[in-house]
Amino acid sequence: MAETRYASLIAELEEEYTQRFARSAQSDARASKVLVDGATHMARYYTPFPFRCQAARGAYVWDMDGHQILDFWQGHYANILGHNPPEITAPLAAAFADRWGLQSGFPDELEEEVGTLIARQTGAERVRFTTSGTLATMYAIMLARAYTNKPCILKVGGGWHGGQPWALKGVSYKGDAYSHLESEGLPRSVEGEVMLTRFNDPEELTTIFRQNGDRIACFILEPWLGAGGYIGATPEYLRIARELTAKYGAVLILDEVIAGFRFRAGNLAALYGVQPDLMTLGKIAGGGMPLAAVAGRLDIMRLVGRAGGRRVRFDGGTYSAHPATLLAAKAMINHLVNHEAEIYPYIAALGEKARRGIEQTFAIHGIVARCTGDANAVVPGSSLAGVQFPINGKDVLDCPEDTQNPAKCDIVLRERVLKLGLLLQDVNVAHGLGAISTAHTEADINRLIVAVEAVAARVARA
Numbered sequence: 001m002a003e004t005r006y007a008s009l010i011a012e013l014e015e016e017y018t019q020r021f022a023r024s025a026q027s028d029a030r031a032s033k034v035l036v037d038g039a040t041h042m043a044r045y046y047t048p049f050p051f052r053c054q055a056a057r058g059a060y061v062w063d064m065d066g067h068q069i070l071d072f073w074q075g076h077y078a079n080i081l082g083h084n085p086p087e088i089t090a091p092l093a094a095a096f097a098d099r100w101g102l103q104s105g106f107p108d109e110l111e112e113e114v115g116t117l118i119a120r121q122t123g124a125e126r127v128r129f130t131t132s133g134t135l136a137t138m139y140a141i142m143l144a145r146a147y148t149n150k151p152c153i154l155k156v157g158g159g160w161h162g163g164q165p166w167a168l169k170g171v172s173y174k175g176d177a178y179s180h181l182e183s184e185g186l187p188r189s190v191e192g193e194v195m196l197t198r199f200n201d202p203e204e205l206t207t208i209f210r211q212n213g214d215r216i217a218c219f220i221l222e223p224w225l226g227a228g229g230y231i232g233a234t235p236e237y238l239r240i241a242r243e244l245t246a247k248y249g250a251v252l253i254l255d256e257v258i259a260g261f262r263f264r265a266g267n268l269a270a271l272y273g274v275q276p277d278l279m280t281l282g283k284i285a286g287g288g289m290p291l292a293a294v295a296g297r298l299d300i301m302r303l304v305g306r307a308g309g310r311r312v313r314f315d316g317g318t319y320s321a322h323p324a325t326l327l328a329a330k331a332m333i334n335h336l337v338n339h340e341a342e343i344y345p346y347i348a349a350l351g352e353k354a355r356r357g358i359e360q361t362f363a364i365h366g367i368v369a370r371c372t373g374d375a376n377a378v379v380p381g382s383s384l385a386g387v388q389f390p391i392n393g394k395d396v397l398d399c400p401e402d403t404q405n406p407a408k409c410d411i412v413l414r415e416r417v418l419k420l421g422l423l424l425q426d427v428n429v430a431h432g433l434g435a436i437s438t439a440h441t442e443a444d445i446n447r448l449i450v451a452v453e454a455v456a457a458r459v460a461r462a
């Protein structure tokens with residue numbers, strides 16, 4: 001229905017966009033002849049086609065048509081220091097000039113240094129590296145199943161843990177629930193072994209554990225939902241998740257691929273006072289390079305090693321613990337540790353300014369917009385934000401069942417109209433906004449608000 005309501009506005013926006021990004025349109029047409037849908041990652045794709053990036057620095061990217069675009073996607077939220085920050089590129093350039101950087105295939109001291117940094121900043125007893133968050137969550141689940149000798153995985157409806165079999169159930173909202181498989185070609189066991197629960201619903205979690213505790217190997221969740229709508233776990237929910245997993249002998253896996261190093265120079269769960277059994281890290285921790293890790297309790301992690309009989313084959317990965325990747329991770333983590341007191345309040349203040357500014361700007365035009373991503377009782381500030389448009393203006397929309405449900409939230413306005421409308425003002429957002437980096441300034445947020453104003457006025461007119 002919403003699609004029809006905006007049909008002529010979307011057609012206008014697409015027409016303007018296609019003209020404005022003409023060279024990208026040509027590149028997209030060529031790409032579509034060799035790449036499926038002209039793309040590699042559908043999170044980077046939108047209709048009619050994504051612009052082609054040619055350079056990226058700080059808060060901005062430059063495209064093939066010569067636009068300078070203010071960016072809040074920031075490398076899938078990995079670039080907390082902005083695009084290509086000198087803090088990371090300088091040590092990489094120096095290393096490459098001195099016989100170091102591409103894969104050597106030998107262990108090196110950096111591996112130990114970055115492992116030590118991660119363990120120190122997260123309270124983990126052991127760390128193992130891999131190349132993507134997807135692989136990290138897969139290995140964490142394998143560890144949990146082997147450790148507990150139980151088959152089932154409990155995850156949150158709307159939670160995204162990468163494109164691996166146990167994570168490909170209940171990610172996108174279909175019909176009126178999160179209960180379906182996301183893909184064909186999965187092992188048949190996924191259907192029955194992956195169970196779903198509502199985020200921030202301690203009563204349902206308690207019931208599920210009471211009824212199925214003897215079968216649940218792990219509960220995997222993000223302490224701060226990313227794709228599900230930028231919503232923080234309530235302190236009560238994480239506390240109960242910790243208590244129930246301990247009581248029923250399940251492994252608590254906190255997926256901090258987005259949250260890790262986003263709210264402090266370490267894992268977010270530390271702010272909640274919750275220590276998971278295992279955590280997964282990626283994005284920011286890799287400093288813009290493909291590094292991910294599983295980190296956690298020694299008695300679980302040892303299953304991958306000799307002392308644990310190598311019961312879990314957390315192995316492979318020609319490019320795992322890649323030298324340049326470790327160098328970027330070391331530079332990033334050290335920078336965040338050394339500047340923690342300035343960085344996190346700064347990006348959180350900009351996040352707050354953006355959230356309130358967006359809401360007020362839409363309100364002026366009679367449109368109710370509610371930003372998710374707000375701080376809570378234990379997380380003092382947040383640099384993430386999504387924009388939700390409640391169909392019923394009074395609805396709060398604070399769970400994935402609401403933010404992804406077209407009957408409750410105007411998803412077309414968020415994902416198509418706002419996205420294209422802002423791109424026409426040279427501003428790039430994800431799900432309404434995205435992530436703030438240290439490269440963003442107050443002036444950038446003001447510029448964002450001016451662009452939002454133009455879109456809001458256009459929507460109001462339409």
Ligand SMILES: Cc1ncc(COP(=O)(O)O)c(C=O)c1O
Pocket residue numbers: 076131132133134135137160161162163222226227255256257258282283292
């Ligand atoms: C919470 C979470 N877990 C896991 C992943 C998968 O990580 P990757 O894309 O590095 O495979 C993502 C990616 O967006 C994520 O947001």
